[in-house]
Amino acid sequence: MTAQRRTFIAAAAFLMAGAFTTLPALAAKPLVIGFSQVGAESEWRTANTVSIKAAAKQAGVTLKFADAQQRQENQVKAIRSFIAQKVDVIAFSPVVESGWDTVLREAKAAKIPVILTDRDVNVADKSLYVTLIGSDFVEEGRKAGRWLVDYAKKQPGKTLNIVELQGTVGSAPAIDRKAGFDEVIKGNPQLKVLRTQTGEFTRAKGKEVMEAFLKAHGRSINVLFAHNDDMAIGAIQAIEEAGLKPGKDIAIVSIDGVRGAFEAMIAGKLNVSVECSPLLGPQLMQAAKDVVAGKPIAKRIVTEERVFPAEIAAKEFPNRKY
Numbered sequence: 535m536t537a538q539r540r541t542f543i544a545a546a547a548f549l550m551a552g553a554f555t556t557l558p559a560l561a562a563k564p565l566v567i568g569f570s571q572v573g574a575e576s577e578w579r580t581a582n583t584v585s586i587k588a589a590a591k592q593a594g595v596t597l598k599f600a601d602a603q604q605r606q607e608n609q610v611k612a613i614r615s616f617i618a619q620k621v622d623v624i625a626f627s628p629v630v631e632s633g634w635d636t637v638l639r640e641a642k643a644a645k646i647p648v649i650l651t652d653r654d655v656n657v658a659d660k661s662l663y664v665t666l667i668g669s670d671f672v673e674e675g676r677k678a679g680r681w682l683v684d685y686a687k688k689q690p691g692k693t694l695n696i697v698e699l700q701g702t703v704g705s706a707p708a709i710d711r712k713a714g715f716d717e718v719i720k721g722n723p724q725l726k727v728l729r730t731q732t733g734e735f736t737r738a739k740g741k742e743v744m745e746a747f748l749k750a751h752g753r754s755i756n757v758l759f760a761h762n763d764d765m766a767i768g769a770i771q772a773i774e775e776a777g778l779k780p781g782k783d784i785a786i787v788s789i790d791g792v793r794g795a796f797e798a799m800i801a802g803k804l805n806v807s808v809e810c811s812p813l814l815g816p817q818l819m820q821a822a823k824d825v826v827a828g829k830p831i832a833k834r835i836v837t838e839e840r841v842f843p844a845e846i847a848a849k850e851f852p853n854r855k856y
């Protein structure tokens with residue numbers, strides 16, 4: 535090979551290498567979403583995290599995930615860090631409803647769109663977020679209340695004493711589920727709420743508070759309304775340890791529809807679970823892509839949900855995805 539030909543081949547190789555190294559720069563930049571999650575308090579939350587991470591992977595989205603461990607200040611810090619990193623979209627599931635105005639104004643000033651998933655915020659300026667994707671918690675509370683009204687009808691003349699395990703104080707699901715439930719049972723002479731207290735959406739706290747309810751009211755408790763399945767499952771343990779039969783001596787109504795609740799229903803220990811779907815990942819990815827592409831987007835995207843009474847639990851169990 536002549537020296538001239540060798541020089542030609544080397545130059546061609548150099549140019550080709552250059553062309554290939556510049557290729558990625560031409561490819562579309564992946565969308566970057568900063569997501570602040572509430573924590574890992576329940577089976578529901580774990581399924582929600584799995585759904586968001588899997589959907590991001592599937593959609594080719596770079597996800598910056600931060601676990602707030604139930605603390606609003608951690609979520610505020612995470613949002614500020616996402617702003618500093620100039621992510622394309624910020625998404626978060628707010629641990630509580632109030633106290634978001636300042637940080638959301640900072641995101642707006644940085645021109646970063648904010649998408650809420652699962653839980654709402656209480657802000658006067660609704661332009662601080664693009665959309666809220668998630669359940670109608672008031673309706674979930676109503677569904678729980680309607681089930682109980684029907685249950686009471688089957689025992690005419692009997693007063694049913696209710697204890698209620700609320701979710702995290704100040705959170706949208708705790709506020710709204712209580713409101714929906716109260717709205718439906720209000721004025722029903724058979725239904726009387728004896729005690730209501732937070733169980734923080736966890737099994738451990740649900741058990742602890744149920745133990746206290748049982749200590750104070752014992753066998754006069756007829757119904758437990760738990761704002762989520764995890765607290766109901768914790769309470770079931772407390773009821774059994776008190777020598778009573780959950781699902782029979784005390785009827786139990788809860789919310790989420792997680793696998794653990796289905797197992798409890800099949801075992802006859804839980805009477806009904808109102809569905810609250812955590813599978814929000816695909817909708818979040820689509821909404822983020824749409825908002826960045828400048829497409830119009832609905833201010834509220836509501837998840838479709840069902841009610842699962844114990845009678846259909848065994849049939850539905852194989853279809854459950856969380």
Ligand code: AHR
Binds near residue numbers: 576578579764789790
């Ligand atoms: O915000 C949704 C609620 O949060 C779920 O019902 C509960 O299980 C979770 O912790």
